[in-house]
Amino acid sequence: MLGLEYFNFKDVWSPVFLAIMLLISAGYFVLIGPLGEKWASGEKVSVSRKILFLTGMLLLYLAQGGPIELLGHMMFSFHMVSMAFSYLLAPPLLMLGVPTWVWRFIVQALGRSPLRGLKFFAKPVVAAVLFNGLFSFYHIPLVHDYVMLHFGIHRLYYVILFIASILMWWTLVNPLPEKAGVQGLKKMGFIFLNMVLLTPACGLIIFASEPLYATYSDPGVWARAMGYCVSGDPSMLLSQFGGPQFFGYLEPKVDQQIGGIMMKFIQELIFASMLAYVFFQWYKQENREDTEDERNGIATLPSDTVALTPGETVK
Template identity: 75%
Template sequence: MLGLEYFNFEQVWNLVYLAVMLLILAGYFLLVGPLSEKLGEGQSVSVGRKVLFVTGMMLLYLAQGGPIDLLGHMMFSFHMLSMALSYLIAPPLLMLGIPLWAWRAIIQFLAKSPLRRLKFLVKPIVAAVLFNGLFSFYHIPVIHDYVMLNFGIHRAYYLILFITSGFMWWTLVNPLPEAAEVQGLKKMGYIFLNMVLLTPACGLIIFAGEPLYATYNDPVVWVKAMGYCIPGDTTYLLSQFGGPQFFGYLEPAIDQQVGGILMKFLQEIIFASMLAYVFYQWYRQENWEGDDEDIVSAPRSELPSGKLN
């Protein structure tokens, strides 16, 4: 099981993080259940939205508090899988799982609060550059190792990445018609921009000729970083396993390349799928509008029966 059998249940499954996630889920079902009659004026929430939200929470827990998080401290490929789940897959699922009336209430609240001054952070170009820039900056080797060894900064940085990923995704999955600022070709350009901005960081990782991160290569640094997942003194890991290579199914340099390829591959699949969907919607809209113009301009005698009904 990739080395998970050497750790106990509480080390593999972070129970504190699990409790927090369950509380959030309880709050969500309270919001879309009993409270929806008061706050949502009786608007029901579809099963599909609930499934999306629960799925997003499950993936986020696995990536940040479950076995993928632990494996991500031992193998770089799992670290990048955790990154993809946390910032490319879970956020849109969670956002789509929130009912429209809740989004409108959130936007109205933010519009009246001091946070309205930060509205520019949701602007497409700013959001794309901010998230991808922070992600790329984090994977500079010296920055990555520093963050991994300073747990307070680690938590804060991951939270900021999650928030900025939400800013980035807002332009793509924004469910409110009245708040949609980017459509059609502009949205396709925005998707392409995000695909390009992440390429340099992934390229650095994939084509590096040697292991870059001490967290996955230096046993002493690795033992300190494992303190994020395992409470208490982690020095016993050094005498018991010798280092992260004990768990690695690949050589460190190859594991690093696999991680970079995995991240880029998942990003390409996700954004290429969205690009195809947005193109299809734009094509349908353009052809629908073209049909309407033909109907309006055509002589009555040329119109097929039923067109005016």
């Protein structure tokens, strides 16, 4: 299916990465179980939180170690699906799945460490510019091809981008209710800012007149990049398949355009849904406050009103 049948189990499912993700998931349940009873004074973690965390882990595994990761080396459209899973879907699910008391511990520990100076990057506008800037910079053709051909830099960049996505999502998710976060119109403005900042990169990809990335159009470059995610001699890929076009049902330019459209569509769908939710919550809050003000106004006499005793008349 989609060319996966030409690769072995190790190449498609990355057992080592799968084992790491399973260990992290097991550690999560130990943390919210026996350790949670000791540190969180019996604070229970709901089933919904557990489902959110596991769903986030599954998406992250599929995008960074499972079939989508391999397909992302063969088709640009799947590369964009991998990016969307890794940085737009998995982070908020993982953040919502982690208990509040764990986030308190992490924030307090960071506040006492030398990293406390980096809290500047968690400011809403800075976090939005940082994440979208790193994402856009990565998709400059020369940068993208260089990163894809250097495994160490590739992994480091993805880790930094994931941390930047956590900082960006922090303003929207706000995992610490006691911390005063951005609300109402300011949060809607933050969402809109993120929607705008990613548009230039997607526009460059969608409206390009030719394939931009050698990783998906040059057989030699493609084979070198594939060497980091499949076993065996990369040169054998050329003799066996000839290049990435063997696996693509579309021309490289069309595949590239679809990838840009998919990324923008997924981002717009996620942020537009959040924008509608935040607007609805803000509207309800405003109406609730107006209603309370009206009730207080009816129940309270004006300061210049004179109370009359029984039998007293006003002339």
